[in-house]
Each structure stands twice: as C-alpha cells, then as structure tokens.
Amino acid sequence: MDGAGTTSAVADVTGQATWVRAAARNNAEWCAAVCRAHGVNGEFGDDAWTSSRRTPPLYPDAVTLTDRLAPPTSTEPESGRSGTVRPGSLSPLTGLLSRIDTVSPGCSVKDSFACLDLTPAGFEVLFEAQWIHRPAPAPTARAPASAHTPTYQITWDALTAPDDLPAWTSAWGAGPGDCGPFRPELLADDATTFLRARSADGRVVAGAVATVSASVVGLSNVFTAPEADTYGYAPRNTWAACLATVAARWPRLPVVGYESGADLEAAVANGCRTVGPLRVWWRRA
Incomplete structure (x- = not known):
C-alpha cells in the first residue's frame, strides 16, 4: 500500500x-x-x-x-x-x-x-x-427507493400520547397488556421519539426508537411486525422509510445504532455501514 x-x-x-x-x-x-x-x-x-x-x-x-x-x-x-x-x-x-x-x-x-x-x-x-453509521444526507439528496415495493400504503409518524404506546409495544413483541421496558414516561423525554409505521387501517406494522444526542440520532428497537407481511412490508422497507423519516425530522444529524442478522442486512442495504463490533455479556448468577 x-x-x-x-x-x-x-x-x-x-x-x-x-x-x-x-x-x-x-x-x-x-x-x-x-x-x-x-x-x-x-x-x-x-x-x-x-x-x-x-x-x-x-x-x-x-x-x-x-x-x-x-x-x-x-x-x-x-x-x-x-x-x-x-x-x-x-x-x-x-x-x-x-x-x-x-x-x-x-x-x-x-x-x-x-x-x-x-x-x-x-x-x-x-x-x-x-x-452502524449513516452520514446525514446532503440537503438535496432524496431517499433511495426500496427494491421491495409495499403492496399497501404505509405512513410513518411519531407517538404523541401514552394511549399510542400499547399498539406500538404489541407490534414490537410485548405480550397483551404488557408494555415491556417501554414506560409511558419515555414519551415525555425530550431526547426520545417513538416512530411508528401504520397501514391504512391503522395497524402498527413497524417502528423504532430515535434517541437524539448532541451529534447523532441513535436508532434502536427497529422492528417489522409479523403482520407487516400482509401489507407487503419487509425489513428493507422499514429501514428505508425509517431513515427517511429520521432525515426529515433531524436533517443535519448522522444516524448510529447497532444491529445483527436480517436487520443489519436491511440497514446496510439502505446506506448504513458497519463501523465496529460490540458484545453483550451476561451473568446467570
């Protein structure tokens, strides 16, 4: 070299x-x-x-x-x-x-x-x-088109009220009546935004959590619900639309997060790059 x-x-x-x-x-x-x-x-x-x-x-x-x-x-x-x-x-x-x-x-x-x-x-x-990391898009850049076009119209927005949370957590994978680790108090946190994708009939089919800090937006808990397949919605659609939503809300901030498996593949397919490994250690007793 x-x-x-x-x-x-x-x-x-x-x-x-x-x-x-x-x-x-x-x-x-x-x-x-x-x-x-x-x-x-x-x-x-x-x-x-x-x-x-x-x-x-x-x-x-x-x-x-x-x-x-x-x-x-x-x-x-x-x-x-x-x-x-x-x-x-x-x-x-x-x-x-x-x-x-x-x-x-x-x-x-x-x-x-x-x-x-x-x-x-x-x-x-x-x-x-x-x-993973994706640079903030150029001011004139357009979100890349997904190779997998949804069969139905899906719209993204942010949760604004505690009553919105149960449907989001259910689609995320929590049991009935269980919000998992996501307490309603998080909706009042200025740095936290719950994003959701809804079908025309109002079902939450995908979502994510955006955490805004001084220099980046972090994406976590990015999910595509099993029901999303009914609407022709796949993880690559989720990542394409989620990244576009983040770019519209925080246009000057790059995106970071961590993923593995199919979601890592979907993130990379939509312009993210891997920047380093992480490991989670657990102690039984």
Missing part, C-alpha cells in the same frame, strides 16, 4: 472509532432514559455508564464508553494506557464491575468495543452485533 493509501486507511479506521464512541454514548443515554422511567438512576463516568441497581429486562447494567478498560497486551506500551494498574489500586475493569450488581442473577454488560474478557468474572457472551 502506498503512502496515500495508508493515510486513507488510517483515517477510515480513526473515523470508524469516532462513530463507535458516538454510538456507544448515544446508546448509553437511551439505556439511562429507560432506567429513569423505571425509577432506576444510573451514573455516567469517563469509562462507562453504570447502574448499581438491577436494570429493567433486556437492558444492561453497564455500557462501556471506552476501549481502555481492557488490560494492555504484551505488545502495547503501558505508558498512557488507562488499562494499566498502579500498585495497590483496582484495575479499570474491576472498578467497573464494582459499580454494578454482580451478585444477583441477570447482570449484563454491553462491551461497546468487543474488547473485554468477562469470563473470569462469571459472565458469558449473550450476543454480538455491529455498530
């Missing part, structure tokens, strides 16, 4: 790391909002967001915000590494685990940089995914 190619590659890696950090912070802010709605107050530190109380189901007790929690490898210089342990002090990782409840069952850690080994602490990998 020539000098120009090397410089370009380094710049790309640096750029990806920047988006991973932005996405991790945005996701931590969303997790914090969910916890506040349940009366659980976490804390932001330089290294992670943590909660000393057990968080709601499906939500982590910690979200790491730096890759410096991992111990330095033998090939890395110790100077300047925050993972380096001073004599008589806790390692950064041990310090992180001391701020969450690792005693009661169900503790989880979102390893935003997929760089930790929590096996010695009794954790196992629950799942892995990829952080």
Whole structure:
C-alpha cells in the first residue's frame, strides 16, 4: 500500500472509532432514559455508564464508553494506557464491575468495543452485533427507493400520547397488556421519539426508537411486525422509510445504532455501514 493509501486507511479506521464512541454514548443515554422511567438512576463516568441497581429486562447494567478498560497486551506500551494498574489500586475493569450488581442473577454488560474478557468474572457472551453509521444526507439528496415495493400504503409518524404506546409495544413483541421496558414516561423525554409505521387501517406494522444526542440520532428497537407481511412490508422497507423519516425530522444529524442478522442486512442495504463490533455479556448468577 502506498503512502496515500495508508493515510486513507488510517483515517477510515480513526473515523470508524469516532462513530463507535458516538454510538456507544448515544446508546448509553437511551439505556439511562429507560432506567429513569423505571425509577432506576444510573451514573455516567469517563469509562462507562453504570447502574448499581438491577436494570429493567433486556437492558444492561453497564455500557462501556471506552476501549481502555481492557488490560494492555504484551505488545502495547503501558505508558498512557488507562488499562494499566498502579500498585495497590483496582484495575479499570474491576472498578467497573464494582459499580454494578454482580451478585444477583441477570447482570449484563454491553462491551461497546468487543474488547473485554468477562469470563473470569462469571459472565458469558449473550450476543454480538455491529455498530452502524449513516452520514446525514446532503440537503438535496432524496431517499433511495426500496427494491421491495409495499403492496399497501404505509405512513410513518411519531407517538404523541401514552394511549399510542400499547399498539406500538404489541407490534414490537410485548405480550397483551404488557408494555415491556417501554414506560409511558419515555414519551415525555425530550431526547426520545417513538416512530411508528401504520397501514391504512391503522395497524402498527413497524417502528423504532430515535434517541437524539448532541451529534447523532441513535436508532434502536427497529422492528417489522409479523403482520407487516400482509401489507407487503419487509425489513428493507422499514429501514428505508425509517431513515427517511429520521432525515426529515433531524436533517443535519448522522444516524448510529447497532444491529445483527436480517436487520443489519436491511440497514446496510439502505446506506448504513458497519463501523465496529460490540458484545453483550451476561451473568446467570
């Protein structure tokens, strides 16, 4: 690789790391909002967001915000590494685990940089995914047409009242009368917007949560309901329309999030790129 190619590659890696950090912070802010709605107050530190109380189901007790929690490898210089342990002090990782409840069952850690080994602490990998990023569209850009055209007219808007939430959570996959982790208090959170796609007969067929922070919009809980197939609506349609809705509401902000499987494929097909892996660790007891 020539000098120009090397410089370009380094710049790309640096750029990806920047988006991973932005996405991790945005996701931590969303997790914090969910916890506040349940009366659980976490804390932001330089290294992670943590909660000393057990968080709601499906939500982590910690979200790491730096890759410096991992111990330095033998090939890395110790100077300047925050993972380096001073004599008589806790390692950064041990310090992180001391701020969450690792005693009661169900503790989880979102390893935003997929760089930790929590096996010695009794954790196992629950799942892995990829952080994604899509630049803010140019002012004159038009949303790309989906290769899969819906059979029926589907419209996107935002939830505005608590009465809207049950239909959204039901389509998301919550049981009857159960809103899952999504409390009505979240609708009053200025940084949180619940987006929904409805058919002409009013059924919620897809949706997502948008979390707005200083420099990005984070998309999470992007779903396409099983009933969407009746209307010719597939995950690629969901992502195309969701991204267009976000671009219209927050035209100057890039999009971040994380996905795996079919939704990752749909996101990439609609202009997102993967920027780095993440891993969620879970402790049974």
